[in-house]
Amino acid sequence: MTAFREALLGPSYWYHRRLIEQSKSWSSDEIREYQEDRFGRLIRRYGTEITRKEDYRQHLGRYSRWDAPLLTHTVRTGGTSGQPLRFTADTLARRQKERAYLFDIWSQVGYAPHDLRVAYRGDVHEGLVRYNRLENLWIISPSATMERDLDTLRSWVCTVPPFFLHVHASSLFTFIDLVGEDLFRRLPIRGIIAGSEAFPIAEQARFERDFGIQIAHWYGHSEYAALAYNCRACRGFHFYPTYGYVEFLPSETEDCQRVIATSFNRIGTQFVRYDTGDLATAATTTCTANQFRRVDAIVGRAQETFTDSEGRRRSLFGYIFGDEKSILWDHIQDLQVVQDRPGALRVRLVTDPASNRAQIEQTLRSRMPMATLEFEYVPVIERSASGKRRYFVDAMAGGER
Numbered sequence: 001m002t003a004f005r006e007a008l009l010g011p012s013y014w015y016h017r018r019l020i021e022q023s024k025s026w027s028s029d030e031i032r033e034y035q036e037d038r039f040g041r042l043i044r045r046y047g048t049e050i051t052r053k054e055d056y057r058q059h060l061g062r063y064s065r066w067d068a069p070l071l072t073h074t075v076r077t078g079g080t081s082g083q084p085l086r087f088t089a090d091t092l093a094r095r096q097k098e099r100a101y102l103f104d105i106w107s108q109v110g111y112a113p114h115d116l117r118v119a120y121r122g123d124v125h126e127g128l129v130r131y132n133r134l135e136n137l138w139i140i141s142p143s144a145t146m147e148r149d150l151d152t153l154r155s156w157v158c159t160v161p162p163f164f165l166h167v168h169a170s171s172l173f174t175f176i177d178l179v180g181e182d183l184f185r186r187l188p189i190r191g192i193i194a195g196s197e198a199f200p201i202a203e204q205a206r207f208e209r210d211f212g213i214q215i216a217h218w219y220g221h222s223e224y225a226a227l228a229y230n231c232r233a234c235r236g237f238h239f240y241p242t243y244g245y246v247e248f249l250p251s252e253t254e255d256c257q258r259v260i261a262t263s264f265n266r267i268g269t270q271f272v273r274y275d276t277g278d279l280a281t282a283a284t285t286t287c288t289a290n291q292f293r294r295v296d297a298i299v300g301r302a303q304e305t306f307t308d309s310e311g312r313r314r315s316l317f318g319y320i321f322g323d324e325k326s327i328l329w330d331h332i333q334d335l336q337v338v339q340d341r342p343g344a345l346r347v348r349l350v351t352d353p354a355s356n357r358a359q360i361e362q363t364l365r366s367r368m369p370m371a372t373l374e375f376e377y378v379p380v381i382e383r384s385a386s387g388k389r390r391y392f393v394d395a396m397a398g399g400e401r
């Protein structure tokens, strides 16, 4: 089975895996040379303007290369730091390339390709768990974690051999709460893989010390333009120079820089000097691990939790954005969730005129059976002065709406 899985990884996987290994010993000059060549070609083609989501929404064809049914496919993003977006990606190479980088990140906590993982993220499906043979991955459906399901979850998780737990930073603590801390401490967890959100450094250190389990996390985004791993040596983020090109430009937020990313893919949508909407704080320390560009922290995307109808706190991220490939995002332009009272959430939506509201509401209700959902359709979601819009507002905690 392992040989079969390895065979499926394909040439792009092996190409990038070699490139990653080599790049770790490059000098900063060698990194600059590699990046300037690729970046320069893209600038000559598209110009030097900073681009935003809206540019790709309106002129997708202009930024997309070799778009053809077999070569590329459409990717949808749920978008936590902005509105959903559709673009195209290389059908053959993208997944393999992603895998090479992710496996490298996960190897920091001892993961080897195709080791067993258990995911508690946001993939909603029938029943409590589902097994993906090719990935060697058990997937727990968050919508099947109502109070009445928890005993089954606890019994099941005890039967799993040593595994890596794959979560969102915010859903890790929801998972511990669901199975119970005593049981969690007894589980044979080899490491935590925490994707999609920044993991607060202090919380990571506290967790690792308290539970004796290491966490691998990283910064990436749905547009596949930049990727940085969190370094165990300096606790900052190192950007892979062969994945894409990043620039850090001044922002209106004090001490923060905007993360501007340019993707190195040849096929599909090419993001060029793309304002990711994320902010970073500049590196104040040095790190000898490699010469990759670094930042101390990625700011933004905070952890948000809501209170369900049983009074249990759950991470909102997985429920709303966990399945960001859902066709739901074709109908939603923007969204915000407000908690006014325990057990109830008000979902504020900006939708296309042609969207099927009944279907949107039914999909979200089936993802979150543990809370009462109310829907409010609005023309626009207000943004803060720095252009960020909060996707969760805890009005019970006195938060503004």
Ligand SMILES: [Zn+2]
Pocket (backbone or CB within 6 Å): 231, 232, 233, 234, 235, 236, 238, 287, 288, 289
């Ligand atoms: Zn480092």
